[in-house]
Amino acid sequence: MARKLKLRIWRGNSTDGGLQDVVVDANEGEVVLDVIHRVQADQMNDLAVRWNCKAGKCGSCSMEINGKPRLACMTRVASFEEDETITLTPLRAFPVIKDLVTDVSFNYKKAMEIPAYEAPAELKAGEARMAQVDVERSQEFRKCIECFLCQDTCHVIRDHEENKKSFAGPRFFIRIAELDMHPLDMLRNRKQKAQEEHGLGMCNITKCCTEVCPEHIRITDNAIIPMKERVVDVKYDPARWLGSKIRKRDGIL
Amino acid sequence: MSNSLERYKYDIVVIGAGGAGLRAAVEAREAGLRVAIICKSLFGKAHTVMAEGGVAASMGNVNDSDNWMVHFRDTMRGGKFLNHYRMAELHAKEAPERVWELEMWGALFDRTKEGKISQRNFGGHEYPRLAHVGDRTGLELIRTMQQRIVALQQKDARDHGDAESFIKVFAELTVTDILKDNGKVSGAYGYWRESGKEVLFEAPAVILATGGVGKTFKITSNSWEGTGDGHALALKAGGNLVDMEFLQFHPTGMVWPPSVRGLLVTESVRGDGGVLTNTDGIRFMFNYIPDVFKDKYADNEAEADRWYTDQANNRRPPELLPRDEVARAINSEVKAGRGTEHGGVFLDVSKRLPADVIKKKLPSMWHQFYELAGVDITKEAMEVGPTCHYVMGGVEVDPDSAAAVGVPGLFAAGEVAGGMHGSNRLGGNSLSDLLVFGRRAGIGAVDYVKGGAANPVSETSIHTAQEKIEKPFKQEGGENPYALHQELQEVAHNLIGIIRTKSEIEEAISKIAQIRQRAANVTVGGERLFNPGFHLIFDLDNMLLVAESTAKSALLREESRGGHTRDDFPGMNATWRQVNHISSFDGNQVNVKQQSLPSMPKELFDLFDIHELEKYMTSEEIAKGGSN
Numbered sequence: 064m065a066r067k068l069k070l071r072i073w074r075g076n077s078t079d080g081g082l083q084d085v086v087v088d089a090n091e092g093e094v095v096l097d098v099i100h101r102v103q104a105d106q107m108n109d110l111a112v113r114w115n116c117k118a119g120k121c122g123s124c125s126m127e128i129n130g131k132p133r134l135a136c137m138t139r140v141a142s143f144e145e146d147e148t149i150t151l152t153p154l155r156a157f158p159v160i161k162d163l164v165t166d167v168s169f170n171y172k173k174a175m176e177i178p179a180y181e182a183p184a185e186l187k188a189g190e191a192r193m194a195q196v197d198v199e200r201s202q203e204f205r206k207c208i209e210c211f212l213c214q215d216t217c218h219v220i221r222d223h224e225e226n227k228k229s230f231a232g233p234r235f236f237i238r239i240a241e242l243d244m245h246p247l248d249m250l251r252n253r254k255q256k257a258q259e260e261h262g263l264g265m266c267n268i269t270k271c272c273t274e275v276c277p278e279h280i281r282i283t284d285n286a287i288i289p290m291k292e293r294v295v296d297v298k299y300d301p302a303r304w305l306g307s308k309i310r311k312r313d314g315i316l
Numbered sequence: 317m318s319n320s321l322e323r324y325k326y327d328i329v330v331i332g333a334g335g336a337g338l339r340a341a342v343e344a345r346e347a348g349l350r351v352a353i354i355c356k357s358l359f360g361k362a363h364t365v366m367a368e369g370g371v372a373a374s375m376g377n378v379n380d381s382d383n384w385m386v387h388f389r390d391t392m393r394g395g396k397f398l399n400h401y402r403m404a405e406l407h408a409k410e411a412p413e414r415v416w417e418l419e420m421w422g423a424l425f426d427r428t429k430e431g432k433i434s435q436r437n438f439g440g441h442e443y444p445r446l447a448h449v450g451d452r453t454g455l456e457l458i459r460t461m462q463q464r465i466v467a468l469q470q471k472d473a474r475d476h477g478d479a480e481s482f483i484k485v486f487a488e489l490t491v492t493d494i495l496k497d498n499g500k501v502s503g504a505y506g507y508w509r510e511s512g513k514e515v516l517f518e519a520p521a522v523i524l525a526t527g528g529v530g531k532t533f534k535i536t537s538n539s540w541e542g543t544g545d546g547h548a549l550a551l552k553a554g555g556n557l558v559d560m561e562f563l564q565f566h567p568t569g570m571v572w573p574p575s576v577r578g579l580l581v582t583e584s585v586r587g588d589g590g591v592l593t594n595t596d597g598i599r600f601m602f603n604y605i606p607d608v609f610k611d612k613y614a615d616n617e618a619e620a621d622r623w624y625t626d627q628a629n630n631r632r633p634p635e636l637l638p639r640d641e642v643a644r645a646i647n648s649e650v651k652a653g654r655g656t657e658h659g660g661v662f663l664d665v666s667k668r669l670p671a672d673v674i675k676k677k678l679p680s681m682w683h684q685f686y687e688l689a690g691v692d693i694t695k696e697a698m699e700v701g702p703t704c705h706y707v708m709g710g711v712e713v714d715p716d717s718a719a720a721v722g723v724p725g726l727f728a729a730g731e732v733a734g735g736m737h738g739s740n741r742l743g744g745n746s747l748s749d750l751l752v753f754g755r756r757a758g759i760g761a762v763d764y765v766k767g768g769a770a771n772p773v774s775e776t777s778i779h780t781a782q783e784k785i786e787k788p789f790k791q792e793g794g795e796n797p798y799a800l801h802q803e804l805q806e807v808a809h810n811l812i813g814i815i816r817t818k819s820e821i822e823e824a825i826s827k828i829a830q831i832r833q834r835a836a837n838v839t840v841g842g843e844r845l846f847n848p849g850f851h852l853i854f855d856l857d858n859m860l861l862v863a864e865s866t867a868k869s870a871l872l873r874e875e876s877r878g879g880h881t882r883d884d885f886p887g888m889n890a891t892w893r894q895v896n897h898i899s900s901f902d903g904n905q906v907n908v909k910q911q912s913l914p915s916m917p918k919e920l921f922d923l924f925d926i927h928e929l930e931k932y933m934t935s936e937e938i939a940k941g942g943s944n
Contacts, residue, residue: 076845092573094688104798108849109842113358115539118579118684120455121361137687160510161846171359175479179467180422188416189375192431198424202449205424205456209360245422 065090068098068140069148072110076161082150089140095149096124096135099163111162119277122210126163127152132212132275154215155222170211173231176261177238181249197246204241204286206278207234213272213282219265230262233272233282240286258294263287321778322515324484326352328761329504329519331491331546334362335454336730336750336757337525338461339414343758345468345483349765352517353465354486356509356541360462363527363539364750367454368582368680369438370446371751372744373411377432378444379627384408385923386442391745392924394440394638395708395738396878397893397932398559401916402715403736407745407752414751415447421467423460425449437587440638440742442612443627451582451680457747489515491545492854493781494522494553494726495773501553501725502773505781509851512844514785518773521761524550524711524720524728525754529563531801532859532866533704534809537569537580540855546732548858550711551865551901555720558734558896560709560862561869562879564741565814567642569703571660576688578703581663581681583743585698586635588677589624590665592646593697594654600661601634604645608931609637640740640878643702647814650701660701666694702814706741707862708879709869710734712898717760718753725764725771729757739878788853789844794837797852804831804859812867817883821871828867829905832860864906869897872908890934918942 068089071082085106087098096114103110114124117136124135129150143149157165213233220226231239236257243253257263268291270283280286328344330337333355344351355362374387388408392399415433419425425447426434435444449456465483473479491506503518526546530538547557568581586592594600602620605613613634614620620633635642646661655661665674671694675682678693685691685698711728712721718733720726730750737745811824835856840849875889876882896911921929921942930938 090574092689093575097575103848104796108796108798108840109847111846111848115357115361115541116363116366117539118366118576119687120452120680121357121365121539123358123361139688164510164846167358174466175469175473179463179470182420182422186420188413188420191416191419193424193427194431195427195434198427202424205449205459206452207459208365208455242422245424248422 066145069146070098070102071148071150072102072162073152074107074110074162075159077159080159084148093140094136095128095138095140095151098140099135099151111160111164113164120208122208122277125154125210125212125215127154127215132215134210134212134277137277154211156215156217156220167211169227170209170214170232170234173235174238176231177235177242178250178253178256180242180245183247183249186247191247193246200244200285201241203280204237206280207237208278209234210277212275212277216271216275218269218271219262226262226265230265233266233287235261236263236266236290237280237282237286240290243290254290254294257290263290263294322513324352324515324517326350326517326519327765328352328521328523329354329517330523330525331504331549332362332525332527332730332732333359333485333487334364334525334527334730334750335457335461335747336754337362337523338458338465339751339754340523340525340727340729340758340761341483342461342464342468343755344762347758347762349762350481351483352486352519353483354489354491354504354506356490356545357488359485359487360458362458363541364454364458364747366537366539366580367457367747368451368580369584369587370436370448370453370744371411371415371457371747372438372441372445372742373415373447373748374408374443374445375412375415375433375435375447376443377428378435382443382445387411387445388920389923390441391742392738394742394745395740396888397738398877398913399738400715400735400914401920402914403753405920406715406756407736407749410752411748414748414755418457418460418751421460421464423456425456436584437636438743439583439586439636439642441744446744448584450676451584451678453747486515490851490854491549492785494549495777495781496553496723497771497774497777499724500771501723502771502777505778507785510846512847512850514782516773516778520768520771521725521727521765523757523761524726524732525730525750525757526732528731529707529859529862530704531855532804532808532863533813534805535569535578536704537566537578538704543855544858544862545855546728547710547865548861550720550723550726550728550732551861551899551906553723553726555723555726556712557709557865557899558712559739559869560707560865560899561873561897562708562739563704563866564639564706564708564879565643565702566705567639567646567702568663568700569705570684570689571656571699571701572658573689579684579688580703580705581698581700582678583639585663585665585678585681588665589668590635590663591633591668592635592642593662593664594649595656595662596654598654600649600654601637601642601645604641604648605634605637606641609641613637638740638742643814644881646700646702655701656699658699660699662697663700664697666696671695704813706746707731708734708737708739708741709866714760716756717763718757719760719764727757727761729753739880788838788840788850791837791839794839795834797835797838797840797849797856800831800835800838801852801856801859804828804856804863807831808863808866812863812870815881815883816870818871821867824867825864825871828860828863832864835860861901861906865899865908868906868908869899872897872910888932890932890937893932894934894937915943
């Protein structure tokens with residue numbers, strides 16, 4: 064059942080590179096990562112590709128397939144036309160290291176900027192009680208496998224290197240939302256900080272991030288929009304603004 | 317060369333950033349030491365992420381009859397009493413605290429109606445015991461640990477002005493050698509996978525947390541990282557491996573399409589009601605209940621089905637027998653011609669649970685089958701078969717401190733360590749193992765470092781490590797490492813896989829030796845910059861040592877027990893239960909010697925029904941009644 068598959072793979076490094084055509088056998092049921100591995104084993108031993116679990120669970124094999132940010136391990140060869148050439152390029156929003164491998168350290172830097180979970184001081188191990196319905200909202204965001212496809216596709220940074228400094232990106236908006244909705248987290252002001260320090264305001268909810276999410280997390284609808292709405296609520300409601308100043312409960316949101 | 321060498325000094329180097337490595341690092345940092353965490357992948361991608369079912373801990377949230385003693389008994393039973401009793405004891409006692417601790421760090425487990433951490437049933441566990449998050453528990457665990465590390469780094473940034481002043485993660489770095497000077501660990505040597513540039517870590521203590529060896533086999537649930545690095549590093553540093561013949565073939569891996577063959581199908585599918593049938597439509601597991609388990613497992617469908625709603629008055633369904641039993645049963649059904657055209661059997665949950673419940677309880681499984689095989693598990697059966705999943709054997713350690721026997725300064729925790737699971741691991745006991753012993757390895761290494769003097773790395777050690785890395789680029793005309801790896805996988809799969817026999821194991825030993833000879837002359841094209849062929853050379857070397865160790869241990873053990881099945885010695889033998897196989901490396905080959913298994917003290921011995929022990933132990937052992 065093998066078919067000949069035409070691939071066009073970007074090869075190069077941080078300074079130079081281009082697309083190279085290669086023809087490779089593809090068997091029934093295979094995914095793009097399988098054929099990349101076959102190219103690597105038989106034709107280009109030093110072809111660089113990052114991967115790990117090959118099951119859509121670790122988020123390592125992110126790349127652009129025909130220009131779309133996708134996981135190579137979850138993209139079936141059968142989803143392409145018989146004579147279609149599949150073009151494989153590295154993630155565009157991040158600097159290339161080699162071939163299909165990019166430097167994603169931007170994301171780890173942003174992770175460092177999000178204040179960590181803060182447990183209630185008096186809570187003892189084993190005594191936490193939370194309702195399933197209350198943990199589910201955060202659990203949706205904790206499904207994130209950190210493939211950074213949402214970061215790659217987000218037009219705020221995709222072609223705007225200058226925005227990276229002040230914009231955490233969708234992955235970290237759901238991290239903030241997750242902590243904000245965590246039934247026990249004690250740190251206040253997460254939403255305002257998202258707006259003021261992490262660039263939530265730069266997002267104009269085009270939902271590109273939601274579209275590429277392999278975990279089908281509703282990034283825009285369930286994390287970004289609710290946070291934006293609550294921030295707007297407080298910012299432009301004079302009574303609430305005054306209340307928060309008087310009672311010093313600015314973290315009540 | 318050494319002038320331009322990248323050098324770091326740490327108190328402790330942790331190799332591996334899965335659950336065990338990260339838990340060890342947290343412990344070491346909290347004790348005030350400086351820690352380097354090294355991982356072959358990006359931070360947060362380690363194989364722990366693949367664990368699905370849950371983490372076993374006798375919190376008793378769902379059934380309050382559960383406690384550490386029941387968990388201990390289940391663990392020993394699952395391991396066919398070949399476990400190091402002390403490890404199984406510590407594990408059962410400390411697992412609940414480790415789970416609660418994760419919750420204190422922000423983990424969000426599924427809840428019971430009372431708002432406690434929910435616990436699910438799993439093979440070999442007497443009560444619902446696995447804390448879980450749907451079927452993505454491993455992801456929750458690794459993300460929680462990763463975020464805990466970040467939290468500690470944020471605190472260091474506030475207190476010391478630099479987030480990486482105490483913990484630094486070295487991602488995409490391969491360690492090729494544990495360095496030793498004056499008979500003790502002095503550091504670790506490796507290279508950045510990205511650039512190929514070499515790196516020296518000077519440190520008096522190294523913790524191995526490198527996980528498993530699955531990539532030695534053709535069909536495996538393991539990712540590319542599971543190449544036995546820690547096992548091989550320990551051997552080369554003068555450490556021992558214990559009982560490497562025991563490999564767990566998880567009964568339910570995907571069998572189709574070929575590209576995902578081996579990919580795990582979580583045991584939760586069976587825990588939540590999924591049943592195994594052959595192509596005749598027979599629920600065959602009833603035919604495979606071994607005598608030792610007859611009083612705990614239902615022998616008819618009616619009782620088995622009642623168990624899901626009434627566990628107090630019914631015996632468990634045989635689909636939930638320990639993994640080795642189920643794997644062998646599937647293997648036999650397929651061999652007898654009652655398997656599917658792709659060489660598997662059917663696992664069906666679609667007729668047992670409503671579609672919405674399946675999607676809620678098994679979201680990743682639904683996703684995995686739908687996206688990769690085009691199968692909707694709410695409507696159709698899955699096709700499954702055994703896949704190499706876990707190695708019970710591993711570095712011989714002191715149970716309390718996780719210190720590697722024979723190598724001062726070396727520690728090991730998680731899958732790379734041996735002894736805890738005996739001849740077979742229960743599902744859910746892996747995540748708890750890596751938390752319990754990850755922490756203990758951290759404490760062990762801290763105590764060692766605080767109690768000892770510096771041990772500088774010598775130029776000779778550095779030079780030897782450097783030569784090894786440079787060698788493949790200097791050679792010409794040798795073989796392709798990918799081809800050799802494939803050959804090794806075939807040999808391991810066919811000759812020392814799920815069912816073994818003397819002549820085949822002997823053939824494996826000679827073939828592995830030949831591949832090792834050829835691997836010494838392997839050549840690599842291209843440059844050092846992110847070169848997978850170059851990376852594979854070191855992985856291959858490690859897998860060859862692991863395979864040799866497994867084959868030689870398997871040849872010696874003339875019985876069948878847990879993850880070691882001998883066609884020529886089908887029975888379990890109480891005399892063999894008293895024997896551990898200890899592998900060591902003399903620089904040329906692996907040698908295996910026999911050593912007595914430590915025997916349980918009386919207070920643990922007395923936790924068991926004597927009639928149960930009689931099934932496993934010799935009459936002398938029974939008469940003695942424990943070791944003190």
